[in-house]
Amino acid sequence: MSHRRVNILLVEDNHQDVELILRALQKQNLGGKVKVARDGAEALAILFPPGQNGTDLRESLKVIFLDLKLPKVSGLEVLRAIKTDVRTQAIPVVVLTSSPQETDIDECYHLGANSYIVKPLELDDFTQAIAQLGSYWVLLNQTIPQ
Amino acid sequence: MNSVNNKPQSRIFFGSLRVRAIALVLLAIFPLLGLTFYSYLEQRKEAIREVQRDAIMVARNVAKIQETLFQSASQLFQTLAQLPQVLQKNPAACNLLFNRVIENHEHFLSLLAAYPYGDIFASAPRSSKAINVGDQPWFKEVMRNRDMVIGAPLSGRITGRYSLPLAFPVHDQTGKVMAVLASGLDLEWLGRFIMQANLPKYSILLMVDRRGKVMFRYPDPQKYIGRQLPEIDLIKTMISKGEGVAEGVISGVPRLFGFARLSAPFQDLQVAVGIPQAAAFASVAHNLKRNLIILGLVSLLVIAAAWFGSGFIIVRPLKGLERVTQQLAAGDLTVRAGPPYRSGELGLLAQDFDRMADAIQERDNRLKQAAAELNKRVQELNAAYQELESFSYTVAHDLRAPLRAIGGFSRILLEESSKNLDAEGIRYLHIIQKDIKKMGNLIDDLLTLSRLGRRELRVRDVDMEDLARSVFAELRKKEPERDLKVIFNSLPVGRGDWDMLRQVLENLLDNALKFTRPRVDAVIEIGGEVSDRENIYWVKDNGVGFEMEYVPKLFEVFQRLHPEGEFEGTGMGLAIVQRIIQRHGGRVWAAGKVGEGAKFCFTLPQEEAQGETDTPVGGQT
Numbered sequence: 184m185s186h187r188r189v190n191i192l193l194v195e196d197n198h199q200d201v202e203l204i205l206r207a208l209q210k211q212n213l214g215g216k217v218k219v220a221r222d223g224a225e226a227l228a229i230l231f232p233p234g235q236n237g238t239d240l241r242e243s244l245k246v247i248f249l250d251l252k253l254p255k256v257s258g259l260e261v262l263r264a265i266k267t268d269v270r271t272q273a274i275p276v277v278v279l280t281s282s283p284q285e286t287d288i289d290e291c292y293h294l295g296a297n298s299y300i301v302k303p304l305e306l307d308d309f310t311q312a313i314a315q316l317g318s319y320w321v322l323l324n325q326t327i328p329q
Numbered sequence: 330m331n332s333v334n335n336k337p338q339s340r341i342f343f344g345s346l347r348v349r350a351i352a353l354v355l356l357a358i359f360p361l362l363g364l365t366f367y368s369y370l371e372q373r374k375e376a377i378r379e380v381q382r383d384a385i386m387v388a389r390n391v392a393k394i395q396e397t398l399f400q401s402a403s404q405l406f407q408t409l410a411q412l413p414q415v416l417q418k419n420p421a422a423c424n425l426l427f428n429r430v431i432e433n434h435e436h437f438l439s440l441l442a443a444y445p446y447g448d449i450f451a452s453a454p455r456s457s458k459a460i461n462v463g464d465q466p467w468f469k470e471v472m473r474n475r476d477m478v479i480g481a482p483l484s485g486r487i488t489g490r491y492s493l494p495l496a497f498p499v500h501d502q503t504g505k506v507m508a509v510l511a512s513g514l515d516l517e518w519l520g521r522f523i524m525q526a527n528l529p530k531y532s533i534l535l536m537v538d539r540r541g542k543v544m545f546r547y548p549d550p551q552k553y554i555g556r557q558l559p560e561i562d563l564i565k566t567m568i569s570k571g572e573g574v575a576e577g578v579i580s581g582v583p584r585l586f587g588f589a590r591l592s593a594p595f596q597d598l599q600v601a602v603g604i605p606q607a608a609a610f611a612s613v614a615h616n617l618k619r620n621l622i623i624l625g626l627v628s629l630l631v632i633a634a635a636w637f638g639s640g641f642i643i644v645r646p647l648k649g650l651e652r653v654t655q656q657l658a659a660g661d662l663t664v665r666a667g668p669p670y671r672s673g674e675l676g677l678l679a680q681d682f683d684r685m686a687d688a689i690q691e692r693d694n695r696l697k698q699a700a701a702e703l704n705k706r707v708q709e710l711n712a713a714y715q716e717l718e719s720f721s722y723t724v725a726h727d728l729r730a731p732l733r734a735i736g737g738f739s740r741i742l743l744e745e746s747s748k749n750l751d752a753e754g755i756r757y758l759h760i761i762q763k764d765i766k767k768m769g770n771l772i773d774d775l776l777t778l779s780r781l782g783r784r785e786l787r788v789r790d791v792d793m794e795d796l797a798r799s800v801f802a803e804l805r806k807k808e809p810e811r812d813l814k815v816i817f818n819s820l821p822v823g824r825g826d827w828d829m830l831r832q833v834l835e836n837l838l839d840n841a842l843k844f845t846r847p848r849v850d851a852v853i854e855i856g857g858e859v860s861d862r863e864n865i866y867w868v869k870d871n872g873v874g875f876e877m878e879y880v881p882k883l884f885e886v887f888q889r890l891h892p893e894g895e896f897e898g899t900g901m902g903l904a905i906v907q908r909i910i911q912r913h914g915g916r917v918w919a920a921g922k923v924g925e926g927a928k929f930c931f932t933l934p935q936e937e938a939q940g941e942t943d944t945p946v947g948g949q950t
Contacts, residue, residue: 199734281729283776285784304733304769306740
C-alpha cells in the first residue's frame with residue numbers, strides 16, 4: 184500500500200457524488216491522490232488501522248472531505264473521533280454535505296471542523312466548489328511539516 | 330407565615346373572640362351591679378323609715394309614761410291637799426305622811442309643804458335647816474297660777490339628783506292659797522328607760538318645753554339640762570310640728586329623730602328620740618357589702634367560665650378551622666373541617682368551608698385533567714414536529730443528492746456526449762436541466778419554510794426603508810435591462826428579525842417585479858405608516874393582479890394563481906411571508922384586481938413584548 188501519495192480522504196456514501204467529486208478533482212490533477220471511504224466505520228478503519236499501522240497515511244493526508252449522513256457511523260461521530268485523537272486532530276476536516284441545517288453547522292464547528300460546505304446543486308457550481316477546495320487545501324494550505 | 334401574625338398584638342388581643350366574650354359578660358354584670366346599688370338605696374330608705382318609726386314609737390311611749398307620772402302626781406297632790414295634816418299645817422304629822430308617800434312612790438324624790446311666804450314646814454326626806462323656797466320660779470308661778478306647775482328641771486338641793494319640780498297650791502275654804510305642796514319628780518328614770526329600750530348605741534333622748542328649754546337629755550344630762558336651745562333646727566321642727574320625724578346632727582353625729590308631744594294639760598313638753606344614722610344603716614351597709622362580695626365572686630366565676638368556655642366553644646373550633654384553612658391555602662386540597670360538624674353557626678361555617686374546599690378540589694382536578702390533556706397534546710405536537718424536522722432533513726439531504734446526480738450527469742451528457750445526440754435528445758436534456766433547477770428551488774423553499782418554525786427570533790430595530798432599497802437593488806441586478814419605475818415612500822423603523830424581514834421584502838418585491846414583467850409602464854411602490862399600535866408596510870404594483878376571490882389561497886403553500894409557464898416560482902413565497910409575519914405577531918393581507926395590479930400589506934407590532942405566537946415546540950435536535 185502506498186499511502187504516501189494520498190492527500191485527500193473522501194468520506195462519502197453516495198456513489199454519484201463520489202464520481203462528481205472525483206471528476207472535479209481530476210481537473211485539478213488531484214484525482215490520484217484521493218482515498219474514498221464509503222461509510223464512517225470504513226473511514227475510521229483507514230485512519231486508525233489495527234496495530235501501529237496507518238502512520239504513513241495520516242502523515243500524507245492534507246485534508247479530509249467528510250459527508251455527515253453516513254451509514255453505520257455518522258459523520259459527526261467520525262469528526263469527533265478525528266478531533267479528539269492526538270494522531271489526527273491536526274488534519275484539516277472539511278464538512279461537505281447537502282444539509283444546510285444550522286444545528287449541524289453549529290455542532291461541526293464546535294467539534295473542530297475547519298470548514299463547512301453545502302454542496303451546490305448546479306453542476307458548474309459544484310465542480311467549481313470542489314476544485315477550489317482541492318486546490319486550496321492540498322496545494323495552497325500548509326499543514327504541519329513531516 | 331401569614332398576614333394575621335404580622336398585625337399588632339393589641340389588635341389581636343382586643344379583637345379576639347375570647348376578650349369579646351368577656352366584655353359581654355362584664356356588660357351583663359353592670360346591670361346587676363346597678364341593681365345591687367339600687368336595692369341598697371331602697372333598703373336605706375326603708376331602714377330610715379323603720380328607725381324613725383322606732384324612734385317615734387319610743388318617743389310616744391316616753392311621753393305617755395311621763396304624762397301618766399304627771400297625772401298621778403296631780404292626783405297625789407289633790408289627795409294630800411284635802412288631808413287634815415296638810416290643812417292644819419302640822420309639821421310633824423306632815424313629815425310622817427310625806428315620808429310614807431315617797432317611800433311608796435319611787436318617782437317622787439322629795440315632797441315638801443311650804444307656807445305661802447316660802448318657808449318649808451314639812452319635808453321628806455327631812456331637812457334640818459329651815460329653807461325658804463319663796464324665791465324659786467316654780468313657787469312664784471304656783472302662787473300666781475293657783476294651779477299645778479311644772480318647773481324647770483334642777484339638780485335637787487336635797488337629793489342631788491335631777492328632778493322636775495312640781496308645785497301644787499292648797500286652798501282654804503275661801504279659796505285662798507294657804508300652803509304649797511311641791512315634789513321633785515325623778516328624771517333619771519328616763520335614762521334608765523332608754524337604756525332598757527334596746528335602742529342602738531349612742532341613741533339620745535331629749536325632752537324640751539315649748540320655749541326650747543331642755544328638760545332632760547340622755548346621755549350627758551348635766552351638760553344640757555336647763556339650757557335654752559330653741560335655735561337648734563330639730564327643736565324648732567319639734568315645736569312647730571308637735572309629732573313626727575326629722576333628721577339632724579347632734580353632737581357631730583347625724584341622727585334620725587322621732588318626736589312626740591305630751592297630751593293636755595302637759596302639751597308644753599315634747600320628747601324626741603335620736604338614733605345615729607350609722608346604726609340605722611349598719612345592717613343595710615352590711616347587706617350591701619355581702620351582696621357586692623357575692624356579685625364579685627359570681628363575676629369572677631362567670632369571667633373564668635367565659636374565658637375557658639369561649640376557648641372550648643368558640644376559639645378551639647375556630648382555631649381548628651383556621652388551621653384547616655391554612656392547610657388548604659398551602660395547597661393541601663384534601664383537608665376538610667368535618668364531619669362531624671358542630672351544631673350552630675360554627676358547624677354551618679365548617680360545612681360551608683368544606684363545600685368550598687370540595688368545589689376548589691373539583692376545579693383543581695378538572696384543571697389538572699385539562700393540563701394533563703394539554704401536556705399530552707404538546708407531546709404529540711412535539712413528536713409531530715420532530716417527525717417534520719427529520720422529514721425536512723431527509724428532503725434536504727436525500728432529495729438533493731439524487732437531484733444533484735441527475736443534474737450533474739445530464740449536464741455532463743450534454744457537454745461531453747452531445748455529438749452522439751440528435752436535436753430532440755438535446756432538447757430533452759435541456760428540459761431535464763430546467764426542471765432540476767426548479768425542483769432544487771422547491772426544496773430550498775420547503776427548507777426555508779420548515780426552518781422558520783424553528784429559528785429563534787433575533788428581534789431588534791430594523792431600518793425597513795434601507796432594507797427595502799438594498800433588497801430591491803439586489804433583485805434589480807437580475808434584470809438590469811428592464812425599464813420600470815419604482816417609488817420609495819418613507820418606511821417607519823420596525824422591530825423584528827433582520828434576516829426574516831429581509832426575506833419578506835425579498836419575496837414581496839420579487840413578486841412585484843415578476844408580475845409587472847408583461848407591462849411596459851411598470852410601476853412598483855413601497856410605503857408604510859405608523860398606526861395605533863402597529864406599523865403597516867405595503868408593496869404595490871400595477872402588474873397582472875389577481876381575482877379577489879382567490880385571496881385566501883394566495884398565502885397557502887404551493888398555491889399558484891398563474892400557469893407555471895407564465896411566471897416562474899414555487900408557490901411558496903407568500904406562504905413564507907405569512908409565516909414570518911405571524912411569528913412577529915403581525916398580520917398579512919392582500920388586495921388586487923385582474924389586469925390592474927396588486928397590493929400586499931403586512932404589519933409589525935410596536936411593543937417590545939410583541940407576541941411570538943408560536944414559539945418552536947421541538948427545540949434543538
